[in-house]
Amino acid sequence: MVLPVIMAGGTGSRLWPLSRQLFPKQFLSLHGDSSMLQNTIKRLANIEHQAPVVICNEEHRFAVAEQLRSAELPYSQILLEPIGRNTAPAIALAAFNAIKQGQNPLLLVLAADHVIKDNDAFTQAIKNAELLANNNKLVTFGIEPTAPEVGYGYIKAKESTDGILAVDKFIEKPNITAARQYLSQGNYFWNSGMFLFKASVFLDELKQHRPDIFTACEAAIATTIQDLSFVRVDKEAFEHCPEDSIDCAVMEKTKNAVVVPMNANWSDIGSWSALWDIEDKDQYGNVSHGDVISIDSTNCYINAQDKLVTTLGLDDIVVVETKDAILISKKSAVQKVKSIVSELKVQKRCEVRLHREVYRPWGKYDSLDHGERFKVKRITVKPGASLSTQMHHHRAEHWIVVKGTAKVINGDNEVFLTENQSTYIPVGNIHALENPGMVDLELIEVQSGCYLAEDDIVRFDDKYGRT
Template identity: 45%
Template sequence: MSGGVGSRLWPLSRTDRPKQFLPLFGGESLFQKTCKRVNHPDFAAPIVIGSNAHRFLIGEQLSELGLEAQSILLEPVGRNTAPPALMAALIAAETDPNALILLLPSDHLIRKEDVFLKAVQQAEEAARAGKIVTFGIQPSEANTGYGYIKVASGSEPVRPVEAFVEKPDQERAEAFLKDGGYVWNAGIFLYAATTMIDAFKQHQPDLYKQIVDVMKTRHGDLDFTRLDQETFEALDNISIDYAIMEKASNVVCAPVAPEWDDLGSWSAIWTVLDKDAQGNSGLGDARFLDSENCLAYAERGLVSVIGLEDVMVIATTDSVLVAHKDKAQDVKTVVEQLKAEGRHEVDRHPRSYRPWGYTERINAGERFSVQSMMIKPSKRLSLQSHLHRAEHWVVVSGTLEITINGETRLLSENQSAYVPLGAQHTLHNPGKIPVRMIEVQSGTYLQEDDIRRHSDTSQTP
């Protein structure tokens, strides 16, 4: 599952590029680490269920790993975790009703993957016997940010669940830790396809029928599978815990300690990063002087932190966050305020992925916008025109084939072209290496919806 936004990791995590797709860990994202976790002979190709808005990120990051998904199912809107749990079961059941499904959120960090995979292996027998196995993380602290599971006492690798508990206050969290019989609810499950289908039929019959109807609307689009938006929007927004886990009698738990973290804030990111002798962590070009236990992230350029303690400095190309680590949870409040003001920094990352590559904003002002573009080898943009803007193109590297009003020619490094307002045009990379170029737009209206497409045979930007 690769939905969610991760607003407490703003300004890096945004609606169009949330935390699971951020390459913060050795150049890989949490989504990629999740895919690699199950890239194993014991697992089939993954079924990815994610947001329609993230489809090109999903495809790009799978391609970077050289992996191919069994299916990439796009949700038109978010409807929590219950629908994906059943949709995955319905897809798997089409080929094998007894297939086992490991339902994994894509935004978790698991540092001891061998420990986790061993727990999955030990839980397989219970899942094949008709149990729904939830994996509980043995707590390392009295954390109030997670739900808890009360597990029956014993030493068996899989044990009965006695209760699901909502996120507690500090006093209850400390009592749970002292008790020793409670684990964090990680939202990771193992079950047979037919087991989950039967659970929905029994405990959520109306939702089951709605989701079956949704799945009947599946249709292909490039490498993705789409669902009818109106039918999907009618689904209840409900978690798998509320829908099934708290009602079913066949739920068991596999306690495990794989050094897991859902990395819900910048302070959580700091805890898992390498640190210098003073406890400082830097990502990108970061420098520390007379500072302790600080985090600095520089997406581009240099960030210097001097004489501070327990401070986070997160600098992207268009926004900077400075906060005390104790206030890490309050980043979400700032995001809500910015959203209420209609600020684009909440939703739009400067880099926007397309099936042919990406664009990245450089600068913008009244009547102009400048962006860099990368076009993958053999990829082509659709034939299009604009009513309110002209464009200038400059090739930085690679060879670009351009067509303007029916005239086709090649541009190489340092060559440029002008596209008049209203001219029909397209771009194509005929070469073996990516084309990198600069586009300057000028005109009275520079929004993305000023576009007329004149061909439906090419890929859509």
Template identity: 50%
Template sequence: MLIPVILSGGAGTRLWPVSREAHPKPFMKLADGQSLLQKTFLRAAGLPGVREILTITNREYYFKSKDEYEATEVQTAARPTFLLEPVGRNTAPAIALGAMKIAAEHGPDALMLVLSADHLIDNLDSFSSAVDAACLSAKGGTLATFGIVPTGPETGFGYIECGDEVEPSSPVRRVSRFVEKPTQDVAREYLATGRYLWNSGMFCFKAGVILQELAVHAPLLHQAALACWEATQERSGPKDGMTDIDSATFAHVPDISIDYAIMERSDNVVVVPGDFSWSDIGSWGAVSDLVRPDEAGNRVVGEAILVDTENTYIQSENRLVAAVGLEHLIIVDTPDALLVANRDRVQDVKKVVEQLKLQAHESYKLHRTVSRPWGTYTVLEDGPRFKIKRIVVKPGAALSLQMHHHRSEHWVVVSGMARVVNGGQEIFVNTNESTFIPAGHKHRLENPGILDLVMIEVQSGEYLGEDDIVRFEDVYGRVAAAVQENN
């Protein structure tokens, strides 16, 4: 049995302003309209014999991830399941708990194919062949990793030095060592030897084997993860394919990568060379490379007018961008933030996010349009003592029964029909009708129809922060969760 395990998380700070803490890199849409997470899921689902795909992600991304999978509209026999982390603690804890879940449900001999949600891979036939080779080796008890044949002296990736062939007829090689990201000169030396591959961060092994390796090489992590798994099972078992990791015990699992915890310590690691096109989409430079350039080397996603402009990437979601006399730039426009960067400095975009966090500026975390389990809200305007939102509620969905201490809300239905709890009263509000929710009133909004409910919300009050919310009931299980999110 082969179970792909998708590790989905990471803020992707070098891809701001599209990637943000509440909408990280795996949810980024590429030029073809698919997100990186959707592409990873479909890639895994297309492998022969796959019947389950386990996604390990933050519990805040659970509903968005489910929506992404459902939106692919591709018929697949693979059932998505989820293991939800309360916080990110690197790849080793995620893989350890994923292995414990798979071993408990499918036995220790079940094969895990660990994939990152933010990789882009072309030539799926070559990818499938590499997976076959890795699975064959992993069945024999090895820890198989995937190395990418370098196309240049890249300094942004770690490298794997290949050792001897495992068998004369097999492409699988022993791993001599893992090396950190090199300088340009060292990277050129690596390429000249022909012995080095890029470290892709993808793996294949038996669930039982990786747990044995953890017990030997990272015993403290193994013990803490085992205690966390036992607490998780005691607190709540799988529900509708979702397992919520126990927060208290997970906090004691060491924060460390699987490379440092196991791969660099074990003598049981092999590497499968991959000759497929691969990118970890780690910067705007990598994103721009996905777009065909014009005669002047410009690449455009959206609408742009270019005058005497060369070697420039422009991405704009809904506005025309005019560029005059520019050269060697990255321009990314979103409804609430604009990035202009020299192409040679795209790795430093993360420094912008660091400054936004220091200033407590919401744009490091939220887009103007924010996804919620029930739908979306978009901030249309925000000023002293007021905020205006466009709210879309999916058919059959409902917001929590809640109350605000400091703000009142006026709801106007634009299309559809709303079922509203306002204080002790339940009413229906039709298109072109409205209702007023005073501060301190318990209230709930529900869409009882079969089409989207669209409404305008006008908030007014002394304090309009998103943390002014008290939940009493919630169909999405958020009553006990942190209150610092809207609706």
């Protein structure tokens, strides 16, 4: 039986400002109404498989859980990496975890941030690969190239005597001259980063070629902790694990790697121009999302998240607007968005990590305004959800309910507030907020004090394990 392993990591740099470090592109709805993570799992509908395992880091765990819950998608576990160590250790954790549960499934390793427009071709390629994987081959899926793309890695294949395409070598992103040669020769494929193999076969190869990674991951998975729907591994053991990709650690070294071609209209959406490539365009070659008016503009990608965006006389330009940042770039320069992200990190700007609107396991908040000694937020709490019991050393808070009902613990007092009612939380008061109703609770929070950062929270009790 196939066990899908969904790799949901990522740093959110290539599609900034829409993607952020705490909300990278796999959580965005970039192609259709569902997020890329949700589409990845929906894509498995015609494949016989177990409930997927999703691998992500600690910071993304609640975003993953909420996206799976809201779309009513099946999953067996959310496996948490204590620290990013690239794809080889992450897959090793999934393989060890499956074998620990008495299984030896075919692991179908998929990235959560790819677009595949031909689902039938995707399904058929998986089915074509199952026999090979059951015969102890390590299958990688090669995308049949349609252009001399320099943004992808390549796989050179060689046909063996039994007609199977064996891997000759993996090639890093080439220059344009080499990419044109690969396209003309016909035995080169784009490296999709998707794989299928038995858990035990992968671990045997990993033990042979990277015993250090094997040993560290084996130790990390030996002791796991179940926390809600999350599975935590031994952090100290995993921190000793070297960082490496599956390509470098195993696939480039093994003699059992084979390629199964896939012609499924695939893209890893590595830039804003790649998204323009796959989207439907108007008669002027423009792709527009949101409230957009374009005049005398051609071949542009314009994404308006919060405001009216207008363009006049532009060509081959990318414009992406969010509540707190705007990107304007030549389409040919969008591969350099990472340099903007790097500069934001140097300046320690919050826009690199999170949006103005931030999702939490209990709901979300939107930072509306701020000054030297105040901050205003709109807080939304889901029905039945609650914030942690907490206190602040440096700030007081005013809460004004604008929708729904709030159950508030404020020191020794417990009160219920409805629309247009308010309360005041003094500095140092232990307090808690719960939505006991059947509709979303919305309130305006006004913070005041000498220090207003999010780390001024002392949690005493939290249903989401954040104490």
